Amino acid sequence: MKVIRASVLGYCMGVKRAVESAEQALLHAGAGTTVYTLGPLIHNPSVLNSLAERGLRILKVEESSSLCKDDVVVIRAHGTTPQIEKTLEKSGACVVDATCPRVHGSQKRAALWSSRGYTVIIAGDKNHGEVTSIAGYAEGNCIVVQSVKEAEAVILPQKAVLLAQTTFSPVEFEKISSLLKKKNPSIEVFNTICNATLDRQNALLSLEPTDGILVIGGKNSANTRRLYETACTLCGHVALIESESEIPDEFFALGTVALTAGASTPDSIIDAVERTLLQGKVSPPSFAGKSPQ
Secondary structure, three states: EEEEOOOOOOOHHHHHHHHHHHHHHHHHOOOOOOEEEOOOOOOOOHHHHHHOOOOEEEEHHHHHHHOOOOOOEEOOOOOHHHHHHHHHHHHEEEEEEEEOOOHHHHHHHHHHHHHHOEEEEOOOOOOOOHHHHHHHHOOOEEEEOOOHHHHHOOOOOOOOOEOOOOOOOHHHHHHHHHHHHHHHHOOOOOOOOOOOHHHHHHHHHOOOOOEEEEEEOOOOOHHHHHHHHHHOOOOOEEEEEOHHHHOOHHHHOOEEEEEOOOOOOOHHHHHHHHHHHHHHOOOOOOOOOOOOO
């Protein structure tokens, strides 16, 4: 078997920074100190389980009143709202801000344009932590659209600005942007999609023809799901897996398998998947289509 890797895959800068911040907090935590992350640190169960075994706890916003002054709270790469930041500061706990710099940029833009009287339009997932954090900086003067269909229904004010979730689909963003420009030619547009997302997509598209593609990452990760969707257009044998234990049996019988991985996937998991494939653990074929395993 031959295993090839996309030229760009795995941890992005923002996720790596957040994980390292949590690891450092755990390393230096003294007796009586509990280290928390505000919500799940990243969209990768394997990494979260590993950190939990080392003592990392997930904090819900409503639990912030129970924090102690010796506790540490790491704000994840998605960021949080100004209101929640103030709540954490009032608790007296040590707050480590691991918000991705690109998300910080969008937060600042939302605050700036909102203060100028503009309505902030965010192209993104309404339920995503990053979108919630950016919207918080718009101080209620914000509309979130997830698709062209939703953008069509928006009553666009004269003073409006368009931003994007960093992991949003570039194709969908361009469609939404074009539609809103037709509605209001004076709308200010900022393509705030992270290059990391684009780079992983382009690296996947540049792969040589292969018998199968394994997309490695959390099944609830937006950028990983988009990698999977793209992979399905390139190859007949595609699976989305979170670890080497989920490799479908039929992949061990393929001649060439390509690997790509979402921005929340560490090198250790990618290495384990490649190592397991090369060991040649062949089982009876069970491939049943392109649905995620």
